[in-house]
């Protein structure tokens with residue numbers, strides 16, 4: 279079978295691998311569509327993401343949906359022919375974070391396409407891949423594999439909102455109009471936020487943010503004054519999400535946060551230390567919280583997409599097959615033209 283294997287920065291190739299064989303509780307899936315994520319782009323551009331470095335070849339990909347083509351002998355909840363969205367998060371279930379209901383913080387987690395552990399956990403950008411049966415969520419035929427693959431980034435957004443607390447009637451700021459930023463805007467809209475302001479450096483992703491639920495957007499390159507005005511008024515947002523992964527985004531999120539507000543760091547910042555205007559935390563009694571991946575939000579995200587309460591279509595800008603892998607990653611890295619690029623074996 280074909281698989282998209284990263285060997286290091288700028289070294290991503292389609293290789294032949296053995297089709298895996300499902301163990302008792304495992305399911306063999308044929309990839310319907312995978313979504314290229316910011317972390318996949320970091321592995322491609324830099325050979326790592328955040329503090330995680332590549333130390334051996336790894337199949338990329340953790341956002342995906344596909345068709346069940348085989349099941350292990352103990353599998354009961356899915357059958358051959360089912361279409362499923364696949365949760366890439368495989369917590370151990372026995373460590374203390376798992377035992378206390380924070381499975382996203384599992385100390386022994388296996389997460390598809392991640393170099394956080396060694397040996398690395400292989401991803402799902404392959405013709406066939408294995409998942410545990412409890413990670414497979416059946417989707418109806420009316421939901422495309424491309425939309426279903428968005429359950430993963432939507433789960434990230436839902437968990438970020440969970441970390442922020444209630445947003446009903448509140449004013450929300452989102453720094454960064456990437457897939458996570460626009461899904462936070464969409465989810466905040468559904469959760470009843472009054473005002474949802476999204477910023478970015480480019481106009482194209484901001485148009486998608488408006489289509490997905492932002493009530494206002496600011497192109498920082500063209501209109502830094504609009505952000506400066508918010509800062510000068512002493513901060514005006516009840517919740518500020520940093521979803522760009524840039525230190526400047528964190529500084530802005532802190533500066534626009536109203537007294538008593540919560541600032542949520544969602545984007546993976548560059549490795550090492552990040553400077554930020556932390557005195558604001560004191561004088562405004564801000565809460566600065568982190569958010570990492572997701573727990574039960576994955577299943578909820580699938581439910582929202584299946585119920586068509588949240589339509590990811592505006593963010594699905596491009597699709598490619600494995601035969602155009604380099605082009606897919608080049609387009610995915612160009613934020614002027616793409617938001618979410620889908621990949622399929624072809």
Ligand SMILES: [Zn+2]
Pocket residue numbers: 315316317340341430431
């Ligand atoms: Zn992702």
Ligand SMILES: [Zn+2]
Pocket residue numbers: 369370371372373374375376377383384385386387
């Ligand atoms: Zn665990």
